Amino acid sequence: MKPDTPHHPAPADAAARKAVPPVVCYPVESLPQPDLAALQAARAGWRKTAEVLVPPRDARCFTVPAGHFLRITSVGGPQVGDLNLWNAADLSERFYSGKTRALHGTHLSTGDRMWSSFPTLRPLATITDDSLDWYGFDAFGLSVHDVIGTRCDPYTNTLLTGGQYHHCCHSNLTRALAAATGLPLHQAETHVHDVLNVFMCTGFSRQTGQYLMKASPVRPGDYLEFFAEIDLLGGLSACPGGDCSSEHSSDTAACHPLRIEVFAPQSPPAGWVSPQRNSYDRSHGSR
């Protein structure tokens, strides 16, 4: 609520209206559930097939074959990462932060899935381990690994400060995707999308609704681990905000690299099949 509001008097039954209890927007009991135990069991004896170090204030792209695992690990010091995921064969199918938020809530952890955009709307990846799951929600209502932020970007920075800063996560991901695909820079930019804020500690103010962040509780060795449900192209930016305790969109914060590792299981998880595209018929009432 803005400081100079409200402009209108409350009606007589205002208290009763405000006292109506909310319900969960998307009851997820009918959501297809991953067999988490089978996915986690498939890690036994896995073999590392790739490792990429993302430099501070920069991004790298990487591929994860369907049925393989991806780990993002903090190295060197507290650092936030901005993650994009695409279908490796079709960049138009990409991570849908907003719908993932609607289904799983503001922050993701073990068992939650990263859903893809319309019209596919299927799990791109399932989170199989999170060394920060002990954090839960703190006294300020903040938690880690959010899908409420977007990504730091040079346009908002210019809007707010008038400055030109070129190592925001949006630009880092744009350069990395252009390098990985050969697409021209501005074409690659159109595929960069709202992220999973790996290790970032965020929430909303109960008073003003504003987006809040604080120093990430991540420490070297902490990790977030995913199972790739389809062939993935990923992009990870080591945010110029570092642990995101004060500001991003500058070279002020202490920044550290992030390690990406890809692991191949000895055999696919028991019973696992790569998810099909969403089965809505797409007629949209036109017939």
Ligand SMILES: [Zn+2]
């Ligand atoms: Zn960032």
